[in-house]
Structures are given as structure tokens and as C-alpha cells.
Amino acid sequence: MAEATPHRCRTILIVEDDAAIRTALQLALEMEGYAVKIASNGKEALEMLPRIDTPCLILLDLMMPIMNGWEFAKALRQDMVLAPIPVAIVTAFSEEAADFEGAQALIKKPVDLELLYQVVRKFCG
Amino acid sequence: MDEPSLILSGVALGVLLAKGWRIGLPVAAAFSLIDYLVSQSLVGVLHILLSSIVGWIPFARDREKREFFCRQKPTFDLLFFSLLLVPILVVIMTQRNTSFDLWFIRSIRAALALVVITPLTYLLIQRPAAAQHRLETGQKILRTGLWIGISTMILLAAFGPLLPSEYRSTRLAFTLFPILISSAMLFGPFQHSINLIAISILTFAGSRMGYGPFLGETPEARRLLIELLALTLGWTTWIINAQNQEALAVEEELEKQVGERTEALRNSETFLNAVVENIPDMIFVKDARNLRFVRLNRAGEELIGRARSEMIGKNDYDFFPREQADHFTAYDRSVLSSGGTQEIEERISTQKHGERWLRTKKMPIVDSEGDAQFIVGISEDITIKREAEHHRFRLIEEEAARREAEKNLALRNEFLAVAAHxxxxxxxALKLSTELGLKLLDHPEPEHRAQLEELLRMARQESFQLQRLSESLVDVSRIHEGRFHVSLEKNTDLTALIEKELQLMRPVLDEARCPLNLQIQSGVRATVDPERIRQLFENLVQNASKFGQGTPIEILLHADSSRWTLEVADQGIGMDTDTLSRLFHPFERATSYRNFPGLGLGLFISREIITAHHGSTRVEGEAGRGARFIFTAPLDALPLQKSA
Structure with missing residues (x-):
């Protein structure tokens, strides 16, 4: 079903260890009518992905316990099915993002709400 | 019977003794033949053959005995003399018609001829090489001759009483002379010669004064005396000459040896001097009594800046400041009394080179009785080496300090980046929630009110978090400036404090999904700063949930009569020993920031808190097997006394 509507998917996955940011992001996106799934680290997200609708975008924090953003992205790229999902990095450290390859977007913390909506609209319509 | 046949028989016996019968017997036979041809009488032939063979028989089989012939041995000499008596008796018997005087004199001459000529011949044929040997042999011959002469006289003295009365003086002489000569025999060969001369002179004088007709005017008697005198003088000269030669040879030998030794000594001294002079270290020798310089090499002259002629015979006080000289002298004495080698580094003031540092080895030189005669010192100038070493140490220290500073700077920079993050x-989170809140205000629908409330709560939570972070930073700066204090409150209910804090931390623990294993002792009361203990507990629990990664967390609070203890343990990633040692340093983190974000100040501040409570901190753990943090402090912590 992911192949059926690749560009009109309304599900967005947030991978973020900070509960406050996670909740705020979730609220912001839900207010725009997206379905939001949340995971508090990379491992949780990987476990969750096969069980949910293929998201149109993954908002990914980089520094997280258990499995960080780099490790998660690496695992994601190795999965034939999941590899095409666009990833937007949400990080406080733009320098840290420099060595992250294959991100479709970069959203710096503190998050600018308008920028967030622009990025989301670009990938999820 | 006359002198030639006597001489021939003596020579024949000598040859026999020296060369054996193969040569000796033909010689004796030839001599007999010559004697017979000359004198046309068998008396000489008989004499030569008989005396040669009879004299040779005792030695025929033994070379040792022949050698013995020339040794002084009175008993043997008497035996030999008795053998000689045979030819003498032959002479006497064949010349009956002669007067008593004449046969007496002839018999003495025959005996003398034999005892002198025989060994002389032997000696000449054997050709002894060394002067020493000649001397010894000469002495032996003389002694032998003397013994024979004396023995002859004793024998004749025995016949003395039988002599007619007109020979009384002769009798007296015969009786006295042997006694005189025997006593002279006690002394050396030179003494014998003197005695012989004395006897000859006495006899001659006696005869001149009219004692006895037979030694008086007869030509035979005069001849005998002159022969005796000449013989004695000859022997004396010979012996003295031999002695002189011997002495000369010994002297020459000695001189040669002394010369060789002197040369060898000079060579070895030159060699040693060259070695000592060319050693680049200072070498000096002082006498043990007064510690005056007796020797100084070139390197020493150069170092001290004085010529050795200036130094020799003087002591340290003549060259160095009193304080230094006192030090050197005391050290020298200690080396001398200890008897062993000692080494020190010392400073000396020199004329040309200023202050120099020396590494000096000193040792005593002892004589054969073990008493120290000298003290020798070897000094290496280590001034440059020392300076280089100091310089090197300074560089190393500076380098270490620079690295430390760089490391601290790097740590601080990293910390700043972390803190910013x-x-x-x-x-x-604050920005997001406030922006969202404002956005919600545009939609005043009732269902959004709950969302607005949640956003505000979140904003408050985040501002608390910001406050905590800034508090931590302030704490660190206080700790570094020594201004970190606690406000102790007596009788604080620790149990209640921990339980309340646990409730507040539930969300964090739930988030981490770590099961709790609580063992909280009830009613633990202690003198603590409740705010700081709360901070400490929060740090520990946050760490445990961060690093525990879902494993059970154990929290223990207990107290005995004097101390309370708080333990928080997880079963997470743990740490190795290297990490353990860095755990409580500010800005240092045990793990990668990518996986375990955080300021990395929690444990540092926690330890300061427990230290301010006079308590102590302990960590147990190993890689992969979790960690246990144990904080313990006295129940009645007194306010920290600030030391001046």
C-alpha cells in the first residue's frame, strides 16, 4: 500500500528522545492534519516502521540514547523497502549534521514552526 | 826419587780422577815411561803408577765420589793422606842412606806436591766456568792441602819423641804448629793463607835464631821454606783474585739488574704519566696526613686555573673559599676513615671558569699495612651536563603544562559545545510550545483548550529544565572557585525526601522503562542540605535510567548508628577501569555524547555535594555489567569549617 500512494501519504514519524520536543512537534503536525507516530530512539523507530503505514517523512533527531540518528539512518538505508522514505534532520547542532549523508532536509533547533510546515508540505503535500 | 816424578804422579792421578781410567791410566803409564827414560830408575815408575792407581781406586766407580774429592771433608782427607803415605814410604824405603832431615823434608814435599798438584790438575781439566766455582774449588783444595799438611805434621809429631835430642826444637815446632793451624782452620781461607805465611815466617825465623840444626842452614830446609812461602803467596793471590772477580761479577750483575729495573720503572712511569696527563677529567692526589696536593694532572690545572707548581704542597684552603675548603676537607677525612670509594657532586669556585659543578670520586691509597697514605680524586666537570639536564627538565615541565592547558582548553571547548546543545x-521545546500556543489562540475551539494547557505545562517543565542546567553551570563555577557550600539542616527526614523525589521522577523512570528495586529504610534522619541531596539523588537516578537502558534499577537507602548510605545501581553498559578513574572529573564523559547526551557534570557535582557533607563516594562496576554508585556520609555532618 506504500507503493500505491507514495506522495500523498499523510503519516509522519518523529524520532526524538526529548519528550517535550516530541510532544510539541506532534501537536504542531497533528494541528495540520497529519497522522503522527513517535519513537524515542532509533531502535524503537526501526521496530515500529514495519507495523505502521509507510510515513511520507521521518523527522530525525541525531543525538539519542540506545540508537542515535546516524545509526538509525544507516539501518534504514540498508532496508530495500524503507530506504526511499525521505528523512529530515532535526538537530541543535548543524555541525553534527555535516557528516550525515542522504538527508532530504535539515531543520535546526530551536525549531521554526513555519520552516517545519514548509518541509512537511514539500514531502507530504 | 826427585820432584819431577812427584809432579808427574800428581798430574797422573788428577787426570785419572777427572777423565776416568781410559785416559788416566795411559797418561800414568806414559808418565812412568818418561820418568824411567829420564832417571833410568824404577823408583819413579813405581811411584807414579802406585800413587795414581791407589789414589784413584776409591773413586773408580762413582762420579759423585770424584766430585767429593774436591770437598772439604777431614775424615776423607785423612784416609786419602794415608793412601798417600804409600808412595812416601816407598821414597823413604828406597833412600835409606839419606839423613833424617833430608827424608823428612822430602816426604813433606812429596805430600805437598801430591795434594796440590793432583786437585789442581783435576780442576784445570774440568774447566769450571764460573768464578764462584773456581773460588769454591780453590778453597777446597787449599783446605785439603792444609789438612794433609797438618795430618803429616801430627804423624811426624807422633814420631817426635823418637827423634834424637838435638831435634828438640823440631819436636816443639811439630807439636805447636798443628795446634796453631787447627785453630786457624776455624776461620776462612784467607785466614789460612795468613796463617801459612805466619808459620813460614816463624819457622824461618826460628831456624835463623838457631833452633834446631835441621831447619837452620841446610839448603834443603831453606828451599822448603821458600817453596812453602811461594806456594802460600800464590794461593793467596789466586783466592783473592777469585774473590775479587766474584765480587766484581756480582756487582756487575747487580748493576745490570738495577739498570734494567730502573729502565723498566722509568718506562712504566712515563706510560702512567702519559695516561694520567691525557685523561680529560681532573685527577689529583693529596697526602693523607695534611691533605696537601702531591699530584695534579693537566685537566686539573686547566679546570682550577692554576699551574701545578702553584698547587703542589698546598691544601684546599690556599685556593678555595673557606666554606668550600671546609667541605672538601671534611669529605676527604670521611673518605679516608671509611676506607672506600665515595662519589659526590660538588661545586667549586675556579679562577678562570667561575663556579663549576664536579662529579668527584675519591678513594684512599693504602700502603702494604693497610694505612691510608694518599687520597686520590677524579673529578668530571658536569656543569654543562647539569645545565643541559636542568634545561631539559624545565622544557619537559613546560611541555607537560602546555599539554595540560591544551587538554583543559579542548575539554572546555567541547563542554561549551555540549552545554550549548x-x-x-x-x-x-519552549519556543515550539509557545509558538504553538499562540497559534492555538487563533482557534478558540473548546477542544484546543486542553492542548493549550498541555503546551503551557510543557513550557513550565522546560523552563525548570533550563533552570536546572544553569544551576549546574553555576555549581561548577562555584566548585572551581571554592565557593560551593551546603546549608545543613538537622534531623532531615531522608526517607521522606527520597520517596517524594522518586514520585517526582516517575515520568523519567517510566520513559526509560527501567523496573525499580527499592530498599528504602524507614525513618532515616540525618543532618543534610535537603536541596543538595535531592539534586544528588536526581543526578544518580537520571544517570541510571540513561545508562541502564531498560535494565532494573536498584535504589537503596539505609543507615547505621553513625552513617547514612545511598546506593543507586543499574545493570546497563557499565564502565572499564580507565573510565572509572575519569568519572568524577568535570567535563569528562564516560561515553559518546552522540549516544548519551548530557552536560556530564552530574557526578562531579554529586561528589562535591557528598564531600560537603563530610561523606565519601565509591563506584563499583565493570564494562557491560552495570554500575553501582555508593554515597555515604555521617548522620551528624558538622558545617564545613573553612580552613584559613
Whole structure:
């Protein structure tokens, strides 16, 4: 079903260890009518992905316990099915993002709400 | 019977003794033949053959005995003399018609001829090489001759009483002379010669004064005396000459040896001097009594800046400041009394080179009785080496300090980056929630009110978080400036404090999904700063949930009569020993920031808190097997006394 509507998917996955940011992001996106799934680290997200609708975008924090953003992205790229999902990095450290390859977007913390909506609209319509 | 046949028989016996019968017997036979041809009488033939063969028989089989012939041995000499008597008796018997005087004199001459000529011949044929040997042999011959002469006289003295009365003086002489000569025999060969001369002179004088007709005017008697005198003088000269030669040879030998030794000594001294002079270290020798210089090499002259002629015979006080000289002297004495080698580094003031540092080895030189005669010192100038070493040490220290500073700077920079990140996270959350809140205000629908409330609660939470972070930073700066204090409150209910804090931390623990294993002793009361203990507990629990990664967390609070103890343990990633040692340093983190974000100040501040409570901190753990943090402090912590 992911192949059926690749560009009109309304599900967005947030991978973020900070509960406050996670909740705020979730609220912001839900207010725009997206379905939001949340995971508090990379491992949780990987476990969750096969069980949910293929998201149109993954908002990914980089520094997280258990499995960080780099490790998660690496695992994601190795999965034939999941590899095409666009990833937007949400990080406080733009320098840290420099060595992250294959991100479709970069959203710096503190998050600018308008920028967030622009990025989301670009990938999820 | 006359002198030629006597001489021939003596020579024949000598040859026999020296060369054996193969040569000796033909010689004796030839001599007999010559004697017979000359005198046309068998008396000489008989004499030569008989005396040669009879004299040779005792030695025929033994070379040792022949050698013995020339040794002084009175008993043997008497035996030999008795053998000689045979030819003498032959002479006497064949010349009956002669007067008593004449046969007496002839018999003495025959005996003398034999005892002198025979060994002389032997000696000449054997050709002794060394002067020493000649001397010894000469002495032996003389002694032998003397013994024979004396023995002859004793024998004749025995016949003395039988002599007619007109020979009384002769009798007296015969009786006295042997006694005189025997006593002279006690002394050396030179003494014998003197005695012989004395006897000859006495006899001659006696005869001149009219004692006895037979030694008086007869030509035979005069001849005998002159022969005796000549013989004695000859022997004396010969012996003295031999002695002189011997002495000369010994002297020459000695001189040669002394010369050789002197040369060898000079060579070895030259060699040693060259070695000592060319050693680049200072070498000096002082006498043990007065510690005056007796020797100084070139390197020493150069170092001290004085010529050795200036130094020799003087002591340290003549060259060095009193304080230094006192030190040197005391050290020298200690080396001398200890008897062993000692080494020190010392400073000396020199004329040309200023202050120099020396590494000096000193040792005593002892004589054969073990008493120290000298003290020798070897000094290496280590001034440059020392300076280089100091310089090197300074460089190393500076380098270490620079590295430390660089490391601290790097740590601080990293910390600043981390702190910025840590601060940005709540700021980000705050910003998001406030922006969202404002956006919600545009939609005053009732269902959005609940969302607005949640956003505000979140904003408050994040501002608390920001406050905590800034408090931590302030704490660190206080600790570094020594201004970190606690406000102790007596009788604080620790149990209640921990339980309340646990309730507040539930969300964090739930988030981490770590099961709790609580063992909280009830009613633990202690003198603590409740705010700081809360901070400490929060740090520990946050760490445990961060690093425990879902494993059970154990929290223990207990107290005995004097101390309370708080333990928090997880079963997470743990740490190795290297990490353990860095755990409580500020800005240092045990793990990668990418996986375990955080300021990395929690444990540092926690330890300061427990230290301010006079308590102590302990960590147990190993890689992969979790960690246990144990904080313990006295129940009645007194306010920290600030020492001046």
C-alpha cells in the first residue's frame, strides 16, 4: 500500500528522545492534519516502521540514547523497502549534521514552526 | 826419587780422577815411561803408577765420589793422606842412606806436591766456568792441602819423641804448629793463607835464631821454606783474585739488574704519566696526613686555573673559599676513615671558569699495612651536563603544562559545545510550545483548550529544565572557585525526601522503562542540605535510567548508628577501569555524547555535594555489567569549617 500512494501519504514519524520536543512537534503536525507516530530512539523507530503505514517523512533527531540518528539512518538505508522514505534532520547542532549523508532536509533547533510546515508540505503535500 | 816424578804422579792421578781410567791410566803409564827414560830408575815408575792407581781406586766407580774429592771433608782427607803415605814410604824405603832431615823434608814435599798438584790438575781439566766455582774449588783444595799438611805434621809429631835430642826444637815446632793451624782452620781461607805465611815466617825465623840444626842452614830446609812461602803467596793471590772477580761479577750483575729495573720503572712511569696527563677529567692526589696536593694532572690545572707548581704542597684552603675548603676537607677525612670509594657532586669556585659543578670520586691509597697514605680524586666537570639536564627538565615541565592547558582548553571547548546543545533542546521545546500556543489562540475551539494547557505545562517543565542546567553551570563555577557550600539542616527526614523525589521522577523512570528495586529504610534522619541531596539523588537516578537502558534499577537507602548510605545501581553498559578513574572529573564523559547526551557534570557535582557533607563516594562496576554508585556520609555532618 506504500507503493500505491507514495506522495500523498499523510503519516509522519518523529524520532526524538526529548519528550517535550516530541510532544510539541506532534501537536504542531497533528494541528495540520497529519497522522503522527513517535519513537524515542532509533531502535524503537526501526521496530515500529514495519507495523505502521509507510510515513511520507521521518523527522530525525541525531543525538539519542540506545540508537542515535546516524545509526538509525544507516539501518534504514540498508532496508530495500524503507530506504526511499525521505528523512529530515532535526538537530541543535548543524555541525553534527555535516557528516550525515542522504538527508532530504535539515531543520535546526530551536525549531521554526513555519520552516517545519514548509518541509512537511514539500514531502507530504 | 826427585820432584819431577812427584809432579808427574800428581798430574797422573788428577787426570785419572777427572777423565776416568781410559785416559788416566795411559797418561800414568806414559808418565812412568818418561820418568824411567829420564832417571833410568824404577823408583819413579813405581811411584807414579802406585800413587795414581791407589789414589784413584776409591773413586773408580762413582762420579759423585770424584766430585767429593774436591770437598772439604777431614775424615776423607785423612784416609786419602794415608793412601798417600804409600808412595812416601816407598821414597823413604828406597833412600835409606839419606839423613833424617833430608827424608823428612822430602816426604813433606812429596805430600805437598801430591795434594796440590793432583786437585789442581783435576780442576784445570774440568774447566769450571764460573768464578764462584773456581773460588769454591780453590778453597777446597787449599783446605785439603792444609789438612794433609797438618795430618803429616801430627804423624811426624807422633814420631817426635823418637827423634834424637838435638831435634828438640823440631819436636816443639811439630807439636805447636798443628795446634796453631787447627785453630786457624776455624776461620776462612784467607785466614789460612795468613796463617801459612805466619808459620813460614816463624819457622824461618826460628831456624835463623838457631833452633834446631835441621831447619837452620841446610839448603834443603831453606828451599822448603821458600817453596812453602811461594806456594802460600800464590794461593793467596789466586783466592783473592777469585774473590775479587766474584765480587766484581756480582756487582756487575747487580748493576745490570738495577739498570734494567730502573729502565723498566722509568718506562712504566712515563706510560702512567702519559695516561694520567691525557685523561680529560681532573685527577689529583693529596697526602693523607695534611691533605696537601702531591699530584695534579693537566685537566686539573686547566679546570682550577692554576699551574701545578702553584698547587703542589698546598691544601684546599690556599685556593678555595673557606666554606668550600671546609667541605672538601671534611669529605676527604670521611673518605679516608671509611676506607672506600665515595662519589659526590660538588661545586667549586675556579679562577678562570667561575663556579663549576664536579662529579668527584675519591678513594684512599693504602700502603702494604693497610694505612691510608694518599687520597686520590677524579673529578668530571658536569656543569654543562647539569645545565643541559636542568634545561631539559624545565622544557619537559613546560611541555607537560602546555599539554595540560591544551587538554583543559579542548575539554572546555567541547563542554561549551555540549552545554550549548543541552541548552538548545529545552529552548527549542519552549519556543515550539509557545509558538504553538499562540497559534492555538487563533482557534478558540473548546477542544484546543486542553492542548493549550498541555503546551503551557510543557513550557513550565522546560523552563525548570533550563533552570536546572544553569544551576549546574553555576555549581561548577562555584566548585572551581571554592565557593560551593551546603546549608545543613538537622534531623532531615531522608526517607521522606527520597520517596517524594522518586514520585517526582516517575515520568523519567517510566520513559526509560527501567523496573525499580527499592530498599528504602524507614525513618532515616540525618543532618543534610535537603536541596543538595535531592539534586544528588536526581543526578544518580537520571544517570541510571540513561545508562541502564531498560535494565532494573536498584535504589537503596539505609543507615547505621553513625552513617547514612545511598546506593543507586543499574545493570546497563557499565564502565572499564580507565573510565572509572575519569568519572568524577568535570567535563569528562564516560561515553559518546552522540549516544548519551548530557552536560556530564552530574557526578562531579554529586561528589562535591557528598564531600560537603563530610561523606565519601565509591563506584563499583565493570564494562557491560552495570554500575553501582555508593554515597555515604555521617548522620551528624558538622558545617564545613573553612580552613584559613
Amino acid at each position: 543541552e541548552l538548545r533542546t529545552p529552548v527549542s
